[in-house]
Amino acid sequence: MQQEAGAAAREAGAEDRAEGRSRPVIDVRNLSLTFETADGPVYALSEVDLTVNAGDFVSFIGPSGCGKTTLLRVIADLERQTAGQISVNGVSPHEARQARAYGYVFQAPALYPWRTVERNVMLPLEIMGMSSAERHDRAARYLDLVNLKGFEKKFPWQLSGGMQQRVSIARALSFEPDLLLMDEPFGALDEITRDHLNEQLLRLWERTGKTVIFVTHSIPEAVFLSSKIVVMSPRPGRIIDVIDCNLPPDRTLDSRESQDFAEIAHRVREGLRAGHSYDD
């Protein structure tokens, strides 16, 4: 049942991508965001243009302070732009948020410590008014998907950092949004756990055909996961380059040693250098 649904979604996603009739999920035009601070204005984003199509896996990469998290927060309607237009699923970010269009994964797991793992995953479902039976069903399904079967009754502090972040991913997936916004979700994890979760996330994306926007400051992570890499640079935050990145879909961690991988990683580094990201 679950596999069938996955297969159907995969087919739909593949079709979209193959036939090039992908519709834009996110459309950003000439967008700027300035924070007014006591020390004067901070130009977090400056004249950003970007289109994300359905089924894309887009990474925002750049040094800290380049506005990648801010751009993601604007898409999520957690910040408001000061100039320019943005649409999410054809409507404003505010309306998209009201329609619960996206699942958001934060840098930290942000689990509620008084809730068990299972009840943390059920939190959005409760808020969206799902029946108890459906909630349990979904929690079980998505905890299984992130390989956390058997941990339902544990409290967050009983889990490792990587497991907690997996719970937060299951929570974002549980209400089945078509759009997944991930803000350095693996940034605080050790490299071994990170590699493992990267592979799992890639398989998940292939299986479900979701649109994913993924903020990172790791070049290998971006190249490995993405179908499109958006290179950003700081002061003011802007987009330097958008790199198409079409490694074979069945890639594994070993593909990171391939020639193609190295070439794309090189282009990303070139982009970062062009944006003065390596300057002192």
Added chain:
Amino acid sequence: MTTEALGAPARPSPGLLSRIFAGRSGPLAVVCLAIFALWYLGTVWLNAPLLIDRYERQGEDWSITRLAEDAMAMERPVLPAPHQVAVELNKSIFQRNVTSKRSLVYHGWVTLSSTLLGFAMGTLLGIALAVGIVHVNTLDRSLLPWVIASQTIPILAIAPMIIVVLGNIGFTGLVPKALISMYLCFFPVTIGMVKGLRSPDPLQMDLMRTYSASTGQVFRKLRWPSSIPFLFASLKVAIAISLVGAIVGELPTGASAGIGARLLVGSYYGQTVQIWAALLTAAAMAGLLVAAVGMVERLVLRRTGVRP
């Protein structure tokens, strides 16, 4: 021989004293002993002038031993000796019928009932004010100064007014006393809960926003659960001062029952032993009430998965 060699390196076994002081009971016993010693010294020292005066008037010879003996057996001492208070406690708690007006159990119950009623009302009021302050900007700016100002008025000054005003409109007995308790104990609950309801971190709040949760949902699923540890910290303070409020409320009414009435009657007739017995009963009640709140806290926190 071999087993010894393989075992843990021999450590000198801890001495008797260090074993006693490893736990909590050792230090506690020392503090208690010190208090008793000082109390007995104080009894002799404070009662001595009266006794010496009496000996001299009657032209009697007296020695330090006799002075000490007499100082601990006076009927109306300035400071009664601990054993006199213990005898009085035993008499008025265990020897008397609990419905008797001379039973401390009876008086304790009268005070306890208004303490608990006041505590319940104060907690509800405190939480309601905190919820208002956290959710309504106007209340945040307008209410908090008044809440703080309310606590700068000495309770002894307004307690008689509350009792008189309420008595005039037909409320006597339990309710006015409970209102004084409430007046004292809503304050720590409000302050603690304002902090508690604001304790969720920005990430936890953002998460609710991404679900476009309503204010009510944010309250039920995030603010309220995060505030529980703050609530219990406040409740421990609140229940103790609620007891103080109930006792103070019994003083100006000339109430016939309650720990406060017992203190008042004791001071009218110079019954210092009775006053001390009532005071110790009040202290024990406060201790038990705080411990009871602590127990509920542990039960609730265990259920909500707080790390032991």
